[in-house]
Amino acid sequence: MKGGTAKTTTAVNLAAYLALGGLRVLLLDLDPQNFATLCLGLDPQKVKCSLADVLLEERSMQDAVMSTGVPNLDIVPSDRRLASSDVLLADVPGREKILKGRIEKLRHRYDHILIDNPPSLSLLTINALIASDNYVITVSPSFLSLVGLQSLLETVDVIKKNMHSRVELLGILPTMVDLRLKITTEIIDxxxxxxxxxxxxxxxxxxxxxxxxxxxxxxxxxYDSGSMGALCYIYFGKEFLSRCRS
Ligand SMILES: Nc1ncnc2c1ncn2[C@@H]1O[C@H](COP(=O)(O)OP(=O)(O)OP(=O)(O)O)[C@@H](O)[C@H]1O
Ligand SMILES: [Mg+2]
Known part of the structure; x- marks a missing residue:
């Protein structure tokens, strides 16, 4: 529910880490801003079938899957029409479960399906929660509000109860951490x-x-496999996998 906390950066680089380790990974770009699509080098203007076509026009998910430059990593790109989904799907019965239904046929093809979410609570994010087994919250300590985080967890609980979803919090990931700032370490503590x-x-x-x-x-x-950023996402990828296994 918060903008700019490295949701997309985390989804893209976690997906790449898993795929480079030999796992079959699909990344769904659910954000109308389509930043994940851009991060993987795809041009949203050239996309023939996007997640918007799948959710709003009843195209199959298979039609929208594209391969990326990273071996084993596929993406379903986004486009700006997704921004209107709350309005366009308002009268559709079962509108909260469309994504879950569309993913079903693809599940067996992948070891992990990751979803990059937009920064607001909407029908799209509710669809993502209902389609998922787990979710990760990214928190940038400099913008952290513990109250906001608590209210996000409560909101997810309300959605879970109302929609009979079993989605579980896999973990909270501190991002964009600048250890030179005393406030950052205090907030992480x-x-x-x-x-x-x-x-x-x-x-x-x-x-x-x-x-x-x-x-x-x-x-x-x-881009730079020896960078601190790459190292951080390697560590996170390992921890992600060990939590998924347990
Ligand atoms: N660890 C990091 N160090 C420096 N810059 C970062 C880091 N992580 C992300 N960024 C940059 O911060 C900006 C916001 O990150 P990102 O787009 O991943 O956040 P987001 O939560 O997906 O945002 P939105 O809510 O708009 O979808 C981007 O420009 C990204 O490149
Ligand atoms: Mg994003």
């Missing part, structure tokens, strides 16, 4: 005190290479 082992051990450090990579249409592993 506070996060761990409050949310205990739900906070991932890994933190994603602020790193200029992570900021630069998207403008080259590359993941951090293609």
């Amino acid at each position: 506070l996060l761990r005190l409050h949310f205990k082992e739900k906070v991932f051990k890994t933190v994603i450090r602020h790193n200029v290479k992570l900021l630069e990579a998207p403008s080259h249409g590359k993941t951090i592993f293609e």
Whole structure:
């Protein structure tokens, strides 16, 4: 529900880490701003079938899957029409479960399906929660509001109860962490005190290479595999996998 906390950066680079490790990965770009699509070097203008066609026009998910420059990593790109989905789907019965239904036929083809969410609570995010087994919250300590985080968790609980969803919080990931700032370490300590082992051990450090990579249409592993940003996403990827297994 918060903008600019590295949701897309995390979705793209986690997807790339898993795929480079030999797992079959699909990334769904559910954000009408289509930043994940751009980060993987695809031109949204040239996309023939997007997630908007799948959710709004009843095209099949298979039609919208595209391969990327990263081996084993496929993407379903986004386009701006997704921004109107709340209005366009308002009268559709079962509108909260469309994504879950469309993913079903593809599930067996992938080891992991990741969804990059837009920064607001909408029909799109509700669809994502209902389609998912787990979710990850990214938190940038400099913008952190513990109250906001608590209210996000409560909102998810309300959605779970009302929609009979079993989605579980996999963990809270601190991102864009600048350890030179005293306030940052204080906030991370506070996060761990409050949310205990739900906070991932890994933190994603602020790193200029992570900021630069998207403008080259590359993941951090293609852009600078020796950077601190790449290292952070390797550590996070390992921790992500161990939590998925347990
Ligand atoms: N660890 C990092 N160090 C430096 N810059 C970062 C880092 N992580 C992300 N960024 C940059 O911060 C900006 C916001 O990141 P990103 O787009 O991933 O956030 P988001 O949560 O997906 O935003 P939105 O809510 O708009 O979808 C981007 O320009 C991204 O390149
Ligand atoms: Mg984003």
